[in-house]
Amino acid sequence: MSNSLPTQPETYAESIIHEEYDVPPGEDPVATCPYCERPFTSEQLATVxxxxxxxDVCSEAEREAYEEELEAAEHDLFTFHAKAAVSIFLIYFMFSFIYSLAWID
Ligand SMILES: [Zn+2]
Structure with a gap:
C-alpha cells in the first residue's frame, strides 16, 4: 500500500494550488509570498x-535564505532535545535521591 499523493495535481478532487486566504480584519500579514500572494504571520514562515x-522558480538568495532557515530550525530542535534530555535526567536522579531518603529512617 502506498501513502504517496498522486503526482499530477489535476488528479485531486479539488485544486490545492490556487487557495484563498481569509486574513481577519485588523490584522496585516507580516510577509506575503511574491509568487502566490499567500499571507504569513512571520518572515520565517514566508521564507520556508x-x-x-x-x-523551481525562486531566486538564489531566496534559496539560501530557506537553507539558513532550515539550519536554524534544526539548531532549535537540537537545543530543545538537549534541554529535554537533561531535564529528564535531573528529574530521574532527584526522585531517586528522594526515594533513597525514605530508607534512612
Ligand atoms: Zn507562495
Missing part, C-alpha cells in the same frame, strides 16, 4: 514556504 512551494 518559498523554499518548499516555489523551489
Amino acid at each position: 514556504h518559498i523554499g518548499v512551494r516555489h523551489t
Whole structure:
C-alpha cells in the first residue's frame, strides 16, 4: 500500500494550488509570498514556504535564505532535545535521591 499523493495535481478532487486566504480584519500579514500572494504571520514562515512551494522558480538568495532557515530550525530542535534530555535526567536522579531518603529512617 502506498501513502504517496498522486503526482499530477489535476488528479485531486479539488485544486490545492490556487487557495484563498481569509486574513481577519485588523490584522496585516507580516510577509506575503511574491509568487502566490499567500499571507504569513512571520518572515520565517514566508521564507520556508518559498523554499518548499516555489523551489523551481525562486531566486538564489531566496534559496539560501530557506537553507539558513532550515539550519536554524534544526539548531532549535537540537537545543530543545538537549534541554529535554537533561531535564529528564535531573528529574530521574532527584526522585531517586528522594526515594533513597525514605530508607534512612
Ligand atoms: Zn507562495
